[in-house]
Amino acid sequence: MVALGQFLEVLIGGLMSGVLYSLVALGFVLIFKASGVFNYAQGAMVLLAGLAMVRTLDLLVANGFPPWAAIVLGIGFAAVIMAATAWLIERFVIGPLVNQDGLTLFMSTIGVTFVIEGAAEMIFGSDVYPLRLFPTDAWFVLDGLFPGGILINKLDVWGALIAGILVAGLAIFFQRTKTGRALRAVADDHLAAHSVGIPINWIWFVVWLVAGLVALVAATVWGTKLGVQFSITFLALKALPVLIIGGLTSIPGAIAGGLIVGAGEKIAEVYLGPSVGGGIEYWFAYVLALAVLLVRPQGLFGERIIERI
Protein backbone atom coordinates (compact mmCIF):
# COMPACT_ATOMS: atom_id res chain seq x y z
CA MET A 1 0.00 0.00 0.00
CA VAL A 2 2.88 2.34 0.74
CA ALA A 3 4.33 1.64 -2.68
CA LEU A 4 1.03 2.36 -4.41
CA GLY A 5 0.56 5.52 -2.37
CA GLN A 6 4.01 6.72 -3.32
CA PHE A 7 3.43 5.91 -6.98
CA LEU A 8 0.15 7.85 -7.01
CA GLU A 9 1.81 10.81 -5.34
CA VAL A 10 4.63 10.84 -7.89
CA LEU A 11 2.21 10.38 -10.77
CA ILE A 12 -0.19 13.11 -9.67
CA GLY A 13 2.64 15.50 -8.88
CA GLY A 14 4.18 14.78 -12.27
CA LEU A 15 0.94 15.25 -14.19
CA MET A 16 0.24 18.53 -12.44
CA SER A 17 3.66 20.00 -13.08
CA GLY A 18 3.36 18.73 -16.64
CA VAL A 19 0.32 20.94 -17.10
CA LEU A 20 2.52 23.89 -16.19
CA TYR A 21 4.86 22.99 -19.06
CA SER A 22 1.81 22.84 -21.28
CA LEU A 23 0.97 26.43 -20.38
CA VAL A 24 4.24 27.56 -21.95
CA ALA A 25 3.99 25.14 -24.88
CA LEU A 26 0.53 26.51 -25.73
CA GLY A 27 1.99 29.88 -26.67
CA PHE A 28 4.29 28.20 -29.19
CA VAL A 29 1.48 26.15 -30.66
CA LEU A 30 -0.77 29.17 -31.11
CA ILE A 31 1.71 31.15 -33.15
CA PHE A 32 2.90 28.17 -35.13
CA LYS A 33 -0.64 27.09 -35.94
CA ALA A 34 -1.70 30.51 -37.10
CA SER A 35 1.39 31.79 -38.89
CA GLY A 36 3.80 28.92 -39.39
CA VAL A 37 6.37 30.77 -37.31
CA PHE A 38 8.25 28.96 -34.58
CA ASN A 39 8.35 31.71 -31.98
CA TYR A 40 11.59 31.42 -30.09
CA ALA A 41 10.62 34.51 -28.07
CA GLN A 42 7.80 32.78 -26.16
CA GLY A 43 9.99 32.31 -23.05
CA ALA A 44 11.04 35.95 -23.16
CA MET A 45 7.39 36.95 -23.43
CA VAL A 46 6.63 35.01 -20.24
CA LEU A 47 9.42 36.96 -18.52
CA LEU A 48 8.17 40.29 -19.84
CA ALA A 49 4.58 39.59 -18.79
CA GLY A 50 5.70 38.41 -15.36
CA LEU A 51 7.93 41.39 -14.72
CA ALA A 52 5.35 43.92 -15.89
CA MET A 53 2.76 42.31 -13.62
CA VAL A 54 4.82 41.80 -10.47
CA ARG A 55 6.48 45.22 -10.57
CA THR A 56 3.17 47.04 -11.02
CA LEU A 57 1.64 44.95 -8.28
CA ASP A 58 4.50 45.68 -5.84
CA LEU A 59 4.44 49.39 -6.65
CA LEU A 60 0.70 49.63 -6.05
CA VAL A 61 0.79 47.66 -2.82
CA ALA A 62 3.66 49.86 -1.57
CA ASN A 63 1.43 52.88 -2.27
CA GLY A 64 -1.36 51.54 -0.14
CA PHE A 65 -3.65 49.91 -2.69
CA PRO A 66 -5.67 46.94 -1.43
CA PRO A 67 -4.13 43.67 -2.71
CA TRP A 68 -7.07 42.67 -4.91
CA ALA A 69 -7.01 46.03 -6.71
CA ALA A 70 -3.25 45.79 -7.13
CA ILE A 71 -3.58 42.30 -8.63
CA VAL A 72 -6.30 43.37 -11.07
CA LEU A 73 -4.39 46.48 -12.13
CA GLY A 74 -1.10 44.57 -12.34
CA ILE A 75 -2.56 41.92 -14.62
CA GLY A 76 -4.35 44.61 -16.62
CA PHE A 77 -1.15 46.59 -17.11
CA ALA A 78 0.77 43.48 -18.12
CA ALA A 79 -1.95 42.70 -20.67
CA VAL A 80 -1.54 46.19 -22.14
CA ILE A 81 2.22 45.67 -22.34
CA MET A 82 1.68 42.35 -24.15
CA ALA A 83 -0.70 44.03 -26.60
CA ALA A 84 1.87 46.75 -27.30
CA THR A 85 4.55 44.10 -27.81
CA ALA A 86 2.32 42.19 -30.22
CA TRP A 87 1.68 45.37 -32.18
CA LEU A 88 5.38 46.25 -32.37
CA ILE A 89 6.37 42.74 -33.45
CA GLU A 90 3.72 42.67 -36.18
CA ARG A 91 4.51 46.18 -37.36
CA PHE A 92 8.31 46.03 -37.43
CA VAL A 93 9.32 42.36 -37.63
CA ILE A 94 6.77 39.86 -38.89
CA GLY A 95 4.75 42.23 -41.10
CA PRO A 96 7.68 43.32 -43.30
CA LEU A 97 8.81 39.69 -43.59
CA VAL A 98 5.52 38.47 -45.08
CA ASN A 99 5.93 35.55 -47.53
CA GLN A 100 9.50 34.91 -46.37
CA ASP A 101 10.87 31.49 -45.62
CA GLY A 102 10.03 29.85 -42.27
CA LEU A 103 13.69 29.86 -41.25
CA THR A 104 13.96 33.60 -41.84
CA LEU A 105 10.97 34.20 -39.60
CA PHE A 106 12.41 31.88 -36.96
CA MET A 107 15.70 33.80 -36.97
CA SER A 108 13.80 37.06 -36.60
CA THR A 109 12.10 35.72 -33.46
CA ILE A 110 15.55 34.97 -31.99
CA GLY A 111 16.33 38.65 -32.48
CA VAL A 112 13.02 39.55 -30.87
CA THR A 113 13.97 37.36 -27.88
CA PHE A 114 17.06 39.41 -27.10
CA VAL A 115 15.25 42.71 -27.54
CA ILE A 116 12.42 41.64 -25.23
CA GLU A 117 14.75 40.21 -22.58
CA GLY A 118 16.92 43.31 -22.62
CA ALA A 119 14.04 45.76 -22.61
CA ALA A 120 12.13 43.89 -19.91
CA GLU A 121 15.10 43.85 -17.52
CA MET A 122 16.05 47.43 -18.35
CA ILE A 123 12.57 48.77 -17.63
CA PHE A 124 11.41 46.50 -14.82
CA GLY A 125 14.64 45.39 -13.15
CA SER A 126 16.57 42.14 -13.04
CA ASP A 127 16.14 40.80 -9.50
CA VAL A 128 14.10 37.84 -8.35
CA TYR A 129 10.63 39.15 -7.56
CA PRO A 130 8.47 36.85 -5.45
CA LEU A 131 4.82 36.58 -6.46
CA ARG A 132 1.99 35.24 -4.30
CA LEU A 133 -1.06 34.96 -6.49
CA PHE A 134 -1.96 31.39 -5.61
CA PRO A 135 -1.57 29.35 -2.43
CA THR A 136 1.62 27.30 -2.40
CA ASP A 137 0.93 24.96 0.50
CA ALA A 138 -0.18 21.38 0.07
CA TRP A 139 -3.17 19.16 0.64
CA PHE A 140 -2.94 15.63 1.96
CA VAL A 141 -5.74 13.57 0.45
CA LEU A 142 -6.88 9.98 0.89
CA ASP A 143 -5.05 9.69 4.19
CA GLY A 144 -7.61 7.06 5.22
CA LEU A 145 -6.31 4.81 2.44
CA PHE A 146 -2.61 5.50 2.53
CA PRO A 147 -0.47 6.22 5.56
CA GLY A 148 0.26 9.94 5.57
CA GLY A 149 -2.03 10.54 2.59
CA ILE A 150 -1.03 11.75 -0.85
CA LEU A 151 0.57 15.14 -1.10
CA ILE A 152 -0.94 17.46 -3.67
CA ASN A 153 0.44 20.93 -4.19
CA LYS A 154 -2.32 23.55 -4.28
CA LEU A 155 -0.43 25.68 -6.79
CA ASP A 156 -0.32 22.74 -9.19
CA VAL A 157 -4.07 22.33 -8.83
CA TRP A 158 -4.55 26.00 -9.66
CA GLY A 159 -2.23 25.64 -12.61
CA ALA A 160 -4.16 22.65 -13.95
CA LEU A 161 -7.46 24.46 -13.48
CA ILE A 162 -6.24 27.54 -15.30
CA ALA A 163 -4.72 25.50 -18.12
CA GLY A 164 -8.03 23.67 -18.51
CA ILE A 165 -10.01 26.89 -18.79
CA LEU A 166 -7.45 28.33 -21.18
CA VAL A 167 -7.55 25.33 -23.49
CA ALA A 168 -11.34 25.23 -23.51
CA GLY A 169 -11.41 28.96 -24.30
CA LEU A 170 -8.86 28.65 -27.08
CA ALA A 171 -10.62 25.64 -28.59
CA ILE A 172 -13.88 27.57 -28.72
CA PHE A 173 -12.10 30.61 -30.10
CA PHE A 174 -10.48 28.62 -32.92
CA GLN A 175 -13.53 26.54 -33.81
CA ARG A 176 -16.45 28.89 -33.42
CA THR A 177 -15.46 32.48 -34.08
CA LYS A 178 -14.79 34.14 -37.39
CA THR A 179 -11.45 35.40 -36.12
CA GLY A 180 -10.48 31.88 -35.12
CA ARG A 181 -11.43 30.59 -38.55
CA ALA A 182 -9.53 33.47 -40.13
CA LEU A 183 -6.45 32.53 -38.09
CA ARG A 184 -6.49 28.99 -39.40
CA ALA A 185 -7.13 30.30 -42.89
CA VAL A 186 -4.14 32.67 -42.82
CA ALA A 187 -1.90 29.86 -41.63
CA ASP A 188 -2.93 27.71 -44.59
CA ASP A 189 -2.71 30.18 -47.47
CA HIS A 190 -1.92 33.90 -47.44
CA LEU A 191 -3.21 34.71 -50.92
CA ALA A 192 -6.45 32.84 -50.49
CA ALA A 193 -6.98 34.55 -47.14
CA HIS A 194 -6.46 37.92 -48.83
CA SER A 195 -8.96 37.02 -51.53
CA VAL A 196 -11.80 36.42 -49.08
CA GLY A 197 -11.10 39.75 -47.42
CA ILE A 198 -9.21 38.61 -44.32
CA PRO A 199 -6.89 41.44 -43.24
CA ILE A 200 -3.68 39.47 -42.66
CA ASN A 201 -1.81 42.08 -40.64
CA TRP A 202 -4.68 42.41 -38.20
CA ILE A 203 -4.85 38.64 -37.85
CA TRP A 204 -1.13 38.43 -37.08
CA PHE A 205 -1.52 41.08 -34.43
CA VAL A 206 -4.31 39.02 -32.87
CA VAL A 207 -2.16 35.87 -32.91
CA TRP A 208 0.74 37.56 -31.14
CA LEU A 209 -1.65 39.20 -28.72
CA VAL A 210 -3.23 35.85 -27.80
CA ALA A 211 0.24 34.29 -27.44
CA GLY A 212 1.21 37.24 -25.24
CA LEU A 213 -1.84 36.72 -23.04
CA VAL A 214 -1.10 33.01 -22.75
CA ALA A 215 2.44 34.02 -21.71
CA LEU A 216 0.88 36.25 -19.07
CA VAL A 217 -1.19 33.37 -17.71
CA ALA A 218 1.91 31.16 -17.65
CA ALA A 219 3.75 33.96 -15.84
CA THR A 220 1.14 34.13 -13.06
CA VAL A 221 1.54 30.42 -12.31
CA TRP A 222 5.28 30.05 -12.89
CA GLY A 223 6.00 33.36 -11.18
CA THR A 224 4.25 32.07 -8.06
CA LYS A 225 6.23 28.83 -8.26
CA LEU A 226 9.73 30.18 -8.95
CA GLY A 227 9.49 33.91 -8.38
CA VAL A 228 9.63 36.19 -11.42
CA GLN A 229 13.23 36.08 -12.58
CA PHE A 230 15.34 35.74 -15.69
CA SER A 231 15.59 31.96 -15.49
CA ILE A 232 11.86 31.83 -16.33
CA THR A 233 12.90 32.26 -19.97
CA PHE A 234 14.49 28.80 -19.87
CA LEU A 235 10.98 27.40 -19.66
CA ALA A 236 11.00 27.74 -23.41
CA LEU A 237 13.59 24.95 -23.49
CA LYS A 238 11.40 22.76 -21.30
CA ALA A 239 8.50 23.39 -23.66
CA LEU A 240 10.43 22.02 -26.66
CA PRO A 241 10.12 18.30 -25.82
CA VAL A 242 6.48 18.94 -24.93
CA LEU A 243 5.94 20.36 -28.42
CA ILE A 244 7.79 17.56 -30.16
CA ILE A 245 5.84 14.91 -28.29
CA GLY A 246 2.44 16.58 -28.63
CA GLY A 247 2.83 17.98 -32.12
CA LEU A 248 3.52 21.59 -33.02
CA THR A 249 0.06 22.24 -34.44
CA SER A 250 -2.18 20.74 -31.81
CA ILE A 251 -3.60 22.45 -28.73
CA PRO A 252 -4.72 19.15 -27.15
CA GLY A 253 -1.26 17.88 -28.11
CA ALA A 254 0.41 20.59 -26.04
CA ILE A 255 -1.58 19.44 -23.03
CA ALA A 256 -0.99 15.74 -23.60
CA GLY A 257 2.70 16.38 -24.28
CA GLY A 258 2.98 18.31 -21.03
CA LEU A 259 1.29 15.51 -19.08
CA ILE A 260 3.56 12.87 -20.62
CA VAL A 261 6.71 14.88 -19.97
CA GLY A 262 5.68 15.85 -16.43
CA ALA A 263 4.62 12.37 -15.34
CA GLY A 264 7.44 10.68 -17.24
CA GLU A 265 10.28 12.67 -15.74
CA LYS A 266 8.99 12.41 -12.18
CA ILE A 267 8.42 8.67 -12.41
CA ALA A 268 11.80 8.15 -14.04
CA GLU A 269 13.47 10.25 -11.37
CA VAL A 270 11.92 8.34 -8.49
CA TYR A 271 12.13 4.80 -9.85
CA LEU A 272 15.12 4.86 -12.21
CA GLY A 273 17.01 7.71 -10.59
CA PRO A 274 18.61 5.80 -7.72
CA SER A 275 20.10 3.18 -10.04
CA VAL A 276 21.84 5.73 -12.31
CA GLY A 277 22.74 8.28 -9.68
CA GLY A 278 19.80 10.66 -10.09
CA GLY A 279 19.36 13.83 -12.13
CA ILE A 280 17.19 12.04 -14.70
CA GLU A 281 14.58 14.78 -14.42
CA TYR A 282 16.79 17.18 -16.34
CA TRP A 283 17.24 15.16 -19.48
CA PHE A 284 14.49 12.54 -19.50
CA ALA A 285 12.07 14.74 -21.46
CA TYR A 286 14.56 15.20 -24.28
CA VAL A 287 15.17 11.46 -24.62
CA LEU A 288 11.42 10.93 -24.70
CA ALA A 289 11.13 13.58 -27.41
CA LEU A 290 13.88 11.91 -29.42
CA ALA A 291 12.06 8.59 -29.22
CA VAL A 292 8.84 10.21 -30.47
CA LEU A 293 10.73 11.94 -33.30
CA LEU A 294 12.02 8.57 -34.49
CA VAL A 295 8.60 6.95 -34.51
CA ARG A 296 6.19 9.82 -35.27
CA PRO A 297 7.97 12.94 -36.50
CA GLN A 298 4.77 15.00 -36.56
CA GLY A 299 4.16 14.33 -32.85
CA LEU A 300 1.37 12.31 -31.27
CA PHE A 301 -1.36 14.81 -32.19
CA GLY A 302 0.22 16.67 -35.09
CA GLU A 303 -1.29 16.75 -38.54
CA ARG A 304 0.05 13.89 -40.62
CA ILE A 305 2.13 15.26 -43.44
CA ILE A 306 1.17 13.55 -46.66
CA GLU A 307 2.99 14.59 -49.78
CA ARG A 308 1.17 13.90 -53.02
CA ILE A 309 3.47 12.81 -55.78
Place this chain on the structure above:
Amino acid sequence: MRAPDTNEIMLQVDGIALAFGGVRALRDVTFNIRRGEIRAIIGPNGAGKTSLLNVVNGFYHPNHGAITFKGRTRARMQPFEAARGGIARTFQNVALFKGMSALDNIMAGRTLKVRRGLLWQMLRYGPALAEEREHRHRVEEIIDFLEIEAIRKVPVGRLPYGLQKRVELGRALAMEPDLLLLDEPMAGMNLEEKEDMSRFIIDVNSHYGTTIALIEHDMAVVMDLSDRVAVLDHGIKIADGTPDEVKKSQAVIEAYLGVAH
Protein backbone atom coordinates in the same frame (compact mmCIF):
# COMPACT_ATOMS: atom_id res chain seq x y z
CA MET B 1 -33.99 34.43 -64.51
CA ARG B 2 -31.16 35.81 -66.54
CA ALA B 3 -29.65 39.00 -65.12
CA PRO B 4 -30.74 41.98 -67.16
CA ASP B 5 -28.14 43.12 -69.65
CA THR B 6 -28.19 46.76 -68.75
CA ASN B 7 -24.96 47.65 -70.50
CA GLU B 8 -24.02 49.31 -67.23
CA ILE B 9 -20.29 49.14 -66.81
CA MET B 10 -19.34 47.57 -63.48
CA LEU B 11 -15.60 47.56 -63.86
CA GLN B 12 -13.41 49.61 -66.13
CA VAL B 13 -9.62 49.47 -66.33
CA ASP B 14 -7.98 52.25 -68.32
CA GLY B 15 -4.52 52.21 -69.82
CA ILE B 16 -3.14 49.65 -67.40
CA ALA B 17 0.58 48.99 -67.63
CA LEU B 18 2.38 46.51 -65.42
CA ALA B 19 6.04 45.56 -65.54
CA PHE B 20 8.15 43.15 -63.50
CA GLY B 21 11.72 44.32 -63.96
CA GLY B 22 12.19 44.15 -67.71
CA VAL B 23 9.13 42.01 -68.38
CA ARG B 24 6.16 44.04 -69.53
CA ALA B 25 3.25 41.88 -68.44
CA LEU B 26 0.56 44.37 -69.46
CA ARG B 27 0.88 47.29 -71.85
CA ASP B 28 -1.79 49.95 -72.01
CA VAL B 29 -4.71 47.57 -71.54
CA THR B 30 -8.17 49.08 -71.51
CA PHE B 31 -10.96 46.71 -70.67
CA ASN B 32 -14.39 46.71 -69.12
CA ILE B 33 -16.92 44.35 -67.61
CA ARG B 34 -20.65 45.02 -67.82
CA ARG B 35 -23.03 44.19 -65.03
CA GLY B 36 -24.55 40.74 -65.42
CA GLU B 37 -22.39 39.44 -68.25
CA ILE B 38 -20.00 36.52 -68.54
CA ARG B 39 -16.77 38.00 -69.77
CA ALA B 40 -13.91 35.83 -70.98
CA ILE B 41 -10.25 36.71 -71.19
CA ILE B 42 -8.24 34.47 -73.47
CA GLY B 43 -4.79 34.43 -74.96
CA PRO B 44 -1.70 32.27 -75.35
CA ASN B 45 0.42 31.37 -72.32
CA GLY B 46 2.17 34.35 -70.81
CA ALA B 47 -0.22 36.81 -72.45
CA GLY B 48 -0.94 38.61 -69.16
CA LYS B 49 -4.39 37.22 -68.41
CA THR B 50 -3.75 36.32 -64.78
CA SER B 51 -1.85 39.58 -64.30
CA LEU B 52 -4.96 41.44 -65.42
CA LEU B 53 -7.11 39.59 -62.86
CA ASN B 54 -4.50 40.25 -60.18
CA VAL B 55 -4.63 43.96 -60.95
CA VAL B 56 -8.42 43.94 -60.71
CA ASN B 57 -8.46 42.31 -57.29
CA GLY B 58 -5.47 44.19 -55.93
CA PHE B 59 -2.77 41.52 -55.77
CA TYR B 60 -0.72 43.49 -58.30
CA HIS B 61 -0.47 47.24 -58.42
CA PRO B 62 -0.21 48.63 -61.95
CA ASN B 63 2.57 51.09 -62.86
CA HIS B 64 0.12 53.20 -64.89
CA GLY B 65 -3.57 53.45 -65.43
CA ALA B 66 -6.73 53.56 -63.38
CA ILE B 67 -9.31 51.09 -62.16
CA THR B 68 -12.93 52.17 -61.87
CA PHE B 69 -15.12 49.79 -59.91
CA LYS B 70 -18.76 50.63 -59.14
CA GLY B 71 -18.17 54.28 -59.99
CA ARG B 72 -15.05 54.78 -57.88
CA THR B 73 -11.75 55.37 -59.64
CA ARG B 74 -8.49 54.23 -58.06
CA ALA B 75 -4.89 54.00 -59.22
CA ARG B 76 -4.57 50.73 -57.36
CA MET B 77 -6.86 48.29 -55.62
CA GLN B 78 -6.13 46.63 -52.27
CA PRO B 79 -7.17 42.97 -51.88
CA PHE B 80 -9.16 43.87 -48.78
CA GLU B 81 -11.00 46.70 -50.60
CA ALA B 82 -11.72 44.43 -53.54
CA ALA B 83 -13.20 41.77 -51.27
CA ARG B 84 -15.25 44.39 -49.40
CA GLY B 85 -16.46 45.86 -52.67
CA GLY B 86 -17.82 42.49 -53.75
CA ILE B 87 -15.05 40.99 -55.86
CA ALA B 88 -14.41 37.29 -55.24
CA ARG B 89 -12.00 35.07 -57.09
CA THR B 90 -10.57 31.61 -57.59
CA PHE B 91 -7.00 30.76 -58.47
CA GLN B 92 -5.28 28.99 -61.33
CA ASN B 93 -3.52 26.58 -58.95
CA VAL B 94 -6.30 26.24 -56.36
CA ALA B 95 -5.59 28.23 -53.20
CA LEU B 96 -7.62 26.55 -50.48
CA PHE B 97 -7.10 26.28 -46.74
CA LYS B 98 -5.80 22.75 -47.00
CA GLY B 99 -6.06 21.73 -43.36
CA MET B 100 -9.69 22.82 -43.05
CA SER B 101 -12.80 20.92 -44.11
CA ALA B 102 -14.71 21.85 -47.24
CA LEU B 103 -17.40 23.31 -45.00
CA ASP B 104 -14.94 25.50 -43.05
CA ASN B 105 -13.32 26.65 -46.27
CA ILE B 106 -16.65 27.85 -47.58
CA MET B 107 -17.50 29.36 -44.18
CA ALA B 108 -14.26 31.34 -44.43
CA GLY B 109 -15.83 33.03 -47.43
CA ARG B 110 -18.42 34.47 -45.03
CA THR B 111 -15.75 36.28 -43.00
CA LEU B 112 -16.75 39.73 -44.17
CA LYS B 113 -20.44 39.02 -43.59
CA VAL B 114 -20.13 38.13 -39.90
CA ARG B 115 -21.35 41.02 -37.78
CA ARG B 116 -21.49 39.83 -34.18
CA GLY B 117 -18.52 40.33 -31.87
CA LEU B 118 -15.98 37.77 -30.79
CA LEU B 119 -17.25 37.31 -27.26
CA TRP B 120 -20.84 36.63 -28.32
CA GLN B 121 -19.63 34.09 -30.83
CA MET B 122 -17.58 32.30 -28.21
CA LEU B 123 -20.51 32.20 -25.82
CA ARG B 124 -22.89 31.20 -28.61
CA TYR B 125 -25.24 33.76 -27.19
CA GLY B 126 -28.64 34.51 -28.78
CA PRO B 127 -28.08 36.90 -31.70
CA ALA B 128 -24.63 35.51 -32.52
CA LEU B 129 -26.04 31.98 -32.57
CA ALA B 130 -28.87 33.06 -34.84
CA GLU B 131 -26.37 34.75 -37.12
CA GLU B 132 -24.13 31.69 -37.20
CA ARG B 133 -27.16 29.58 -38.14
CA GLU B 134 -28.00 32.01 -40.93
CA HIS B 135 -24.45 31.76 -42.31
CA ARG B 136 -24.48 28.00 -42.01
CA HIS B 137 -27.77 27.97 -43.88
CA ARG B 138 -26.35 30.02 -46.76
CA VAL B 139 -23.26 27.82 -46.88
CA GLU B 140 -25.39 24.67 -46.97
CA GLU B 141 -27.30 26.15 -49.92
CA ILE B 142 -24.03 26.63 -51.76
CA ILE B 143 -22.95 23.08 -50.89
CA ASP B 144 -26.26 21.77 -52.27
CA PHE B 145 -25.90 23.88 -55.36
CA LEU B 146 -22.39 22.60 -56.08
CA GLU B 147 -23.40 19.02 -55.24
CA ILE B 148 -20.63 18.48 -52.71
CA GLU B 149 -22.73 17.33 -49.71
CA ALA B 150 -20.75 14.12 -49.44
CA ILE B 151 -17.42 15.82 -48.84
CA ARG B 152 -18.47 18.60 -46.46
CA LYS B 153 -16.38 17.38 -43.55
CA VAL B 154 -13.34 16.19 -45.51
CA PRO B 155 -10.13 18.23 -45.18
CA VAL B 156 -9.78 19.67 -48.66
CA GLY B 157 -6.12 18.67 -48.99
CA ARG B 158 -7.35 15.09 -49.42
CA LEU B 159 -9.84 15.84 -52.18
CA PRO B 160 -9.18 15.22 -55.86
CA TYR B 161 -8.36 18.27 -57.94
CA GLY B 162 -11.74 18.65 -59.61
CA LEU B 163 -13.53 18.74 -56.26
CA GLN B 164 -10.99 21.19 -54.84
CA LYS B 165 -11.83 23.54 -57.70
CA ARG B 166 -15.50 23.18 -56.81
CA VAL B 167 -14.88 23.96 -53.14
CA GLU B 168 -12.88 26.98 -54.17
CA LEU B 169 -15.79 28.19 -56.28
CA GLY B 170 -18.02 27.59 -53.26
CA ARG B 171 -15.83 29.76 -51.07
CA ALA B 172 -15.96 32.57 -53.62
CA LEU B 173 -19.77 32.22 -53.86
CA ALA B 174 -20.08 32.39 -50.06
CA MET B 175 -18.88 35.99 -50.31
CA GLU B 176 -22.04 36.73 -52.34
CA PRO B 177 -19.90 38.64 -54.80
CA ASP B 178 -21.11 41.09 -57.42
CA LEU B 179 -18.11 40.26 -59.55
CA LEU B 180 -16.62 36.78 -59.67
CA LEU B 181 -13.16 36.29 -61.17
CA LEU B 182 -12.37 32.72 -62.24
CA ASP B 183 -8.81 31.91 -63.21
CA GLU B 184 -8.91 28.80 -65.40
CA PRO B 185 -11.83 27.17 -63.59
CA MET B 186 -11.58 24.08 -65.81
CA ALA B 187 -7.84 23.54 -66.04
CA GLY B 188 -6.89 19.91 -65.54
CA MET B 189 -10.49 18.65 -65.57
CA ASN B 190 -11.93 15.80 -67.59
CA LEU B 191 -14.84 16.35 -69.96
CA GLU B 192 -17.51 15.46 -67.43
CA GLU B 193 -16.05 17.76 -64.79
CA LYS B 194 -15.82 20.55 -67.36
CA GLU B 195 -19.49 20.13 -68.20
CA ASP B 196 -20.41 20.29 -64.52
CA MET B 197 -18.32 23.41 -64.01
CA SER B 198 -19.83 25.09 -67.11
CA ARG B 199 -23.26 24.38 -65.75
CA PHE B 200 -22.35 25.89 -62.37
CA ILE B 201 -20.96 29.02 -64.01
CA ILE B 202 -24.08 29.53 -66.11
CA ASP B 203 -26.32 28.87 -63.10
CA VAL B 204 -24.43 31.31 -60.88
CA ASN B 205 -24.74 33.95 -63.54
CA SER B 206 -28.43 33.40 -64.18
CA HIS B 207 -29.67 32.57 -60.64
CA TYR B 208 -27.73 35.11 -58.64
CA GLY B 209 -27.12 37.64 -61.41
CA THR B 210 -23.42 37.51 -60.59
CA THR B 211 -21.13 39.15 -63.10
CA ILE B 212 -18.37 36.75 -64.08
CA ALA B 213 -14.96 37.27 -65.65
CA LEU B 214 -13.09 34.12 -66.50
CA ILE B 215 -9.81 33.03 -67.98
CA GLU B 216 -10.00 29.75 -69.86
CA HIS B 217 -8.00 27.85 -72.45
CA ASP B 218 -10.74 25.54 -73.68
CA MET B 219 -12.06 27.49 -76.68
CA ALA B 220 -15.25 25.48 -77.05
CA VAL B 221 -16.14 26.31 -73.46
CA VAL B 222 -15.27 29.98 -73.83
CA MET B 223 -17.26 30.45 -77.00
CA ASP B 224 -20.23 28.67 -75.44
CA LEU B 225 -20.33 30.45 -72.15
CA SER B 226 -19.31 34.00 -72.65
CA ASP B 227 -21.13 37.10 -73.78
CA ARG B 228 -17.96 38.96 -74.69
CA VAL B 229 -14.34 37.87 -75.11
CA ALA B 230 -11.16 39.89 -74.77
CA VAL B 231 -7.97 38.52 -76.27
CA LEU B 232 -4.54 39.33 -74.87
CA ASP B 233 -1.19 38.60 -76.47
CA HIS B 234 2.15 39.65 -75.01
CA GLY B 235 0.42 42.05 -72.64
CA ILE B 236 -1.53 43.84 -75.38
CA LYS B 237 -5.25 43.53 -75.99
CA ILE B 238 -5.51 42.45 -79.61
CA ALA B 239 -9.24 41.85 -79.88
CA ASP B 240 -12.45 42.40 -77.94
CA GLY B 241 -16.03 41.55 -78.81
CA THR B 242 -18.63 38.81 -79.06
CA PRO B 243 -17.32 35.26 -79.52
CA ASP B 244 -18.20 35.38 -83.21
CA GLU B 245 -16.40 38.67 -83.81
CA VAL B 246 -13.30 37.43 -82.00
CA LYS B 247 -13.22 34.16 -83.92
CA LYS B 248 -13.02 36.08 -87.18
CA SER B 249 -10.33 38.51 -86.07
CA GLN B 250 -7.14 38.20 -88.10
CA ALA B 251 -4.97 39.29 -85.15
CA VAL B 252 -6.39 36.50 -83.00
CA ILE B 253 -5.81 33.84 -85.63
CA GLU B 254 -2.22 35.02 -85.99
CA ALA B 255 -1.64 35.07 -82.23
CA TYR B 256 -2.83 31.50 -81.88
CA LEU B 257 -1.52 29.95 -85.08
CA GLY B 258 1.53 32.14 -85.66
CA VAL B 259 2.24 34.38 -88.64
CA ALA B 260 3.87 33.16 -91.83
CA HIS B 261 7.13 35.02 -92.30
